[in-house]
Amino acid sequence: MIVLSHFQANPLLQAMKKGQDRVKTSLDLGLSSASLCLEQEQLRFPDGQSLTRDQLAEIADNELVCYRIVGSQIEKIQFFSETFNRFYSLMPTHGAPTMLISGIPMHRIKGTDPHQDTLSKIKAVTPVTGTVLDTTMGLGYTAIAAAQTAVSVTTIELDPTVVEIRRLNPWSQTLFTQPNLHRRIGDAYDEVTTFPDSHFSRIIHDPPTFSLAGHLYSTDFYRQLYRILSARGRLFHYIGDPDSKSGRGTTRGVVRRLQEAGFRRVKPYRQAFGVIATK
Numbered sequence: 001m002i003v004l005s006h007f008q009a010n011p012l013l014q015a016m017k018k019g020q021d022r023v024k025t026s027l028d029l030g031l032s033s034a035s036l037c038l039e040q041e042q043l044r045f046p047d048g049q050s051l052t053r054d055q056l057a058e059i060a061d062n063e064l065v066c067y068r069i070v071g072s073q074i075e076k077i078q079f080f081s082e083t084f085n086r087f088y089s090l091m092p093t094h095g096a097p098t099m100l101i102s103g104i105p106m107h108r109i110k111g112t113d114p115h116q117d118t119l120s121k122i123k124a125v126t127p128v129t130g131t132v133l134d135t136t137m138g139l140g141y142t143a144i145a146a147a148q149t150a151v152s153v154t155t156i157e158l159d160p161t162v163v164e165i166r167r168l169n170p171w172s173q174t175l176f177t178q179p180n181l182h183r184r185i186g187d188a189y190d191e192v193t194t195f196p197d198s199h200f201s202r203i204i205h206d207p208p209t210f211s212l213a214g215h216l217y218s219t220d221f222y223r224q225l226y227r228i229l230s231a232r233g234r235l236f237h238y239i240g241d242p243d244s245k246s247g248r249g250t251t252r253g254v255v256r257r258l259q260e261a262g263f264r265r266v267k268p269y270r271q272a273f274g275v276i277a278t279k
Ligand SMILES: C[S@@+](CC[C@H](N)C(=O)[O-])C[C@H]1O[C@@H](n2cnc3c(N)ncnc32)[C@H](O)[C@@H]1O
Pocket: 106, 107, 118, 135, 136, 137, 138, 139, 140, 141, 142, 143, 156, 157, 158, 159, 162, 186, 187, 188, 189, 206, 207, 208, 213, 216
């Protein structure tokens, strides 16, 4: 799988312009590096595929989407979900890519990047040990990070179209190979009812915004999270910028409803834009 973004395409075009015959780049959005042959008007990949200067220029011009290379053609990594009537695309950053859901980034990218954003969510419930629930999979970054120290991680995703994007994201590949990672497709609201009492030692709840998934912010849902969390187990709940008007209001409501559901030591955890709580 070869995936490129403007972060690779721009320097490649520069190298072509300068007449270089070899160039160092990354074919997996910065995870590893590769040395490629450059010809005057063509970039050659180790697997025999090639791209023209025009194709590279098209990738370089688009800062919002990553491209995969298939049969020497470029294809945007974006899909329309018929079920949910939304557009999903893989958006490059200088580190791990994020996903745009109808134009809204799925991770924090202002002053941070999706990888750092993930680490701050994980830190909120460190040490991440035992059995972990990641309520919403997305690109799988929180699940992958949790699986490094947990015994097992279960992660849930509502929209199969997200899975298509994830399959094409080099940074999500461990999700398909890590043996202690279990994936489910479904609505987290329903899926949580299927787990036994006190099953998880940690829960990472990283839902879409309140306006897109209000039921994942409801007292009923929080009661289920409380039921399936073990005694002294810990929850991290992502909410959004605590300094924005909507973030402030949502945080107040979340804290109140988590307390109603039985959680204690419910407090904002500003560094990860969320709230932490204990059973
Ligand atoms: C903020 S993202 C999660 C990001 C994820 N933590 C990661 O590391 O990439 C939210 C995800 O929840 C999914 N989602 C939305 N509603 C859901 C639901 N009811 N149950 C499970 N997943 C849901 C969305 O499709 C999206 O992929």
